[in-house]
Amino acid sequence: LKNIFALVDCNNFYVSCERVFNPSLEHRPVVVLSNNDGNVVARSDEAKKIGIPFGAPFFKVQEMIKRYNIAVFSSNYTLYGDMSARVMSCLNKFSPEIEIYSIDEAFLSLRGMKSDLTEYAHEIRLNVKQCTGIPVSVGIAQTKTLAKLGNRIAKKNPAFNGVFDISENPDMKKLLDSVQVSDIWGVGPGYTRKLNSHGIYTALQLKEMPDKWIEKNMTITGLRLVWELRNRSCLPLEEVTHSKKGIVSSRSFGKPVKTIEEAAEALASYVSRAAEKLRIQKSATSLITVFITTNRFKKEECQYSNTISNELPVPSSYTPELIDYSLRLLKLIFKPGYNYKKVGIMFSGIIPEEEIQQNLFLKNRDPEKQIKLMQTLDVLNKNMGKNTICFASEGIKKKWHMKRSFLSKKFTTCWDEIPVVK
């Protein structure tokens, strides 16, 4: 039995999350900013219509924001993460086979579902909206790549009411002819340039290129993509989440950092977060990389950036140890006299906890004790709120902390911030 996929994608997800708890935002232009209030990362339809570009630096669109009375929010990932989980659990009611692809998207297998899939998709939309307040669109097709495309079409043409089933399309040629290559999932700016330079502009043209040419110019990844356009499914539904192979934690500073003390505090905080992520997936890191950089947009200022790595004698997920190594690495690359914009930590060579090889020549290690300590820490921070317990090296005042001037409340995850009905 041939599989059939649905891609469910939340409309303007971050904006929609804000609207759920602030209905006065309906029909109003709304934007959500990236961390540090840097760029526009989500726009309501109204904001798109006004012409706010995706990714625009906040300070560059401030004029328009005033002129059109656009509502602005800082990213509230605590809220969006929780809303995402609600949407996903809702979707799970409609198919046991689900791949959570990103914070606002999931692929569902609709194999063996009722015969009228469009109707089923409308039920899904209705239910998600009812249970979470989030509007979604659904694309249906026999391959993931085409389901993605269907979703785009559903979103762009209001006439379809949020659902488009490509597998039912009688004239695929005409449909693919109307799609630019850059609108295909997996074709980014690089491939668009390359394809255009060979006279290939539409999905139809790409689909009709010989396999040899595709593989040579777009590697095996491109070949799979083209096969998917030809309705040959190459990308299976990936239901199990595999553990991460690399973990990065970094933030831009709210204001320039000049001293190693401040940079060290920030770094310790990021290491602490990254180590938490390691422990969540029950793994340990064997290689840590520290990086630091000045603000590359400030051309008039002296620029400096550097990266340094160190392999650990024994893979670890023990925060104090990881902070210790990281701060030592920071000392090696930090040069005074610069205005720093960002530090970060990267863990790689990540292995499962149970595969850690102890080192014969290291003394004074007591892994059992370390594991218990970290477990206690994680439980406290999970149940009583983030940063209930943290490390002294993370600092208290955190003057370098990122800017979030337009933050909404943690409506769904914090007792003190639950909406109140008057």
Add this chain to the structure above:
DNA sequence: TCTGGGGTCCTAGGACCC
């Protein structure tokens, strides 16, 4: 005053091995 923060996969080429 002001420009985000995560991830994945693939390939070519160098180092090294026998």
Add this chain to the structure above:
DNA sequence: TCTGGGGTCCTAGGACCC
């Protein structure tokens, strides 16, 4: 006058995604 064949592993860089 003349320069093997066949592997593996690692890394950097490029492509992509949200």
